Amino acid sequence: MKTPKKAVSRRKFIEKSGLLSSVPVIAAGLPASSLANIQDANKFLRLGWIGVGGRGTSLLDRALRSVSVSTLKVNAICDIDPKARARGIRMCAAMKPAGIHDYKDLLARKDIDAVFVATPIYLHPEHAVAVLESGKHCYCEKPMAPTPEGVKKVYDAVKKTGRKFQIGFQWRYHSGFLGFVDQLQGGAVGKTSFVSSARHVGGYPEKEGSWYMDRKLSGDLIVEQAVHEMNVFCWALKAHPLRAAGFGGINALEGRPKGRSMMDSYGVTYEFPGNIRLNYTHVIYAASGFGGLYMTVFGDAGKALELEGTVNLSVTKSGKKTKVDLPPLKDSTELAIQSFARSIREDKEPLANVDAGRHATLMSLLGRTAIHEKRVAEWKEVAL
Ligand SMILES: NC(=O)c1ccc[n+]([C@@H]2O[C@H](COP(=O)([O-])OP(=O)(O)OC[C@H]3O[C@@H](n4cnc5c(N)ncnc54)[C@H](O)[C@@H]3O)[C@@H](O)[C@H]2O)c1
Numbered sequence: 001m002k003t004p005k006k007a008v009s010r011r012k013f014i015e016k017s018g019l020l021s022s023v024p025v026i027a028a029g030l031p032a033s034s035l036a037n038i039q040d041a042n043k044f045l046r047l048g049w050i051g052v053g054g055r056g057t058s059l060l061d062r063a064l065r066s067v068s069v070s071t072l073k074v075n076a077i078c079d080i081d082p083k084a085r086a087r088g089i090r091m092c093a094a095m096k097p098a099g100i101h102d103y104k105d106l107l108a109r110k111d112i113d114a115v116f117v118a119t120p121i122y123l124h125p126e127h128a129v130a131v132l133e134s135g136k137h138c139y140c141e142k143p144m145a146p147t148p149e150g151v152k153k154v155y156d157a158v159k160k161t162g163r164k165f166q167i168g169f170q171w172r173y174h175s176g177f178l179g180f181v182d183q184l185q186g187g188a189v190g191k192t193s194f195v196s197s198a199r200h201v202g203g204y205p206e207k208e209g210s211w212y213m214d215r216k217l218s219g220d221l222i223v224e225q226a227v228h229e230m231n232v233f234c235w236a237l238k239a240h241p242l243r244a245a246g247f248g249g250i251n252a253l254e255g256r257p258k259g260r261s262m263m264d265s266y267g268v269t270y271e272f273p274g275n276i277r278l279n280y281t282h283v284i285y286a287a288s289g290f291g292g293l294y295m296t297v298f299g300d301a302g303k304a305l306e307l308e309g310t311v312n313l314s315v316t317k318s319g320k321k322t323k324v325d326l327p328p329l330k331d332s333t334e335l336a337i338q339s340f341a342r343s344i345r346e347d348k349e350p351l352a353n354v355d356a357g358r359h360a361t362l363m364s365l366l367g368r369t370a371i372h373e374k375r376v377a378e379w380k381e382v383a384l
Pocket of ligand 1: 053056101103121123142
């Protein structure tokens, strides 16, 4: 495995990849060209937000950038934090969204077709199920839930209500990962035998009192963060794993911050159908020079497919490594939102649908069970 020059923090890594902006464009209003479209409310996909913290703000920013092409209109913004709510409202002031404290009041409104849920993970089942049961479509941030029971609740609600549900896996719309999956499924390495993958980052935020440092609220590091990779693995291999074993915990960032229960490192191995094994390691205190994201697939003898970072894709055959050219990188979150809007307008299943959300979240939960309980965990234990 090659190592890039610098350790990359979670946020910097994602920013560099163009996957989200940590400094959202706070638009006080919209371009006049967009405003001109907001005449007939019936023509617009009318949106609401539950949670406009870090990620909710990014999603709102991307939706606003998509306004002129997708004719989206934000009608309500809900957050229990008045400051976050006010910031969200300022971002789309020209649309005059209602500011709402209690999400139930947002769901009672008749002028909303679809809702973005970007609240902390332990609230996803409650919020996503309520959105779907109110008859509205739902874009729910990843992962679906921090427990197998929560995943089942959301899954059942999607199937029962028939509303569109998209999970926040913007990598499904990202040219690097699309290229990786396309190459693998197109037979670039022959028969897949082994996948080796790692996310080694440094400078993971250590904010005291934050929900994500609490493994009960976030699901732990393998659920909160690595679910993005789990999504790519299930997607690329067209399967979910059968079992997992692994070890992990806190061995470098004890007490940073105070009350931390989220792991700082782990390694997990999964077995997939077809005798495929996958090894994934995750470290959030990587030293400078040892950071990065890697996915390597070993196939027939001498063949390998490698994604280094998110856009450096190569295929090796008979000792010769060939770079794979990818289409230009676009903002994958913006593409994900546009695709969600299209799936509603055209009554099509989203690409990052509830099955994608369920498989990836359960893959994370399977690995977590193995690590927390120091044993081999079976798929049927988490797939309720
Ligand atoms: N797809 C991605 O790349 C990506 C990136 C970062 C975060 N996320 C996900 O987005 C979600 C949110 O993460 P974040 O970093 O924005 O967290 P955050 O803590 O910054 O934001 C959460 C927001 O939800 C609000 N909130 C809490 N309870 C609420 C309630 N009952 N009703 C309304 N609002 C409520 C909070 O006040 C806060 O503003 C998580 O699921 C996280 O995993 C996804």
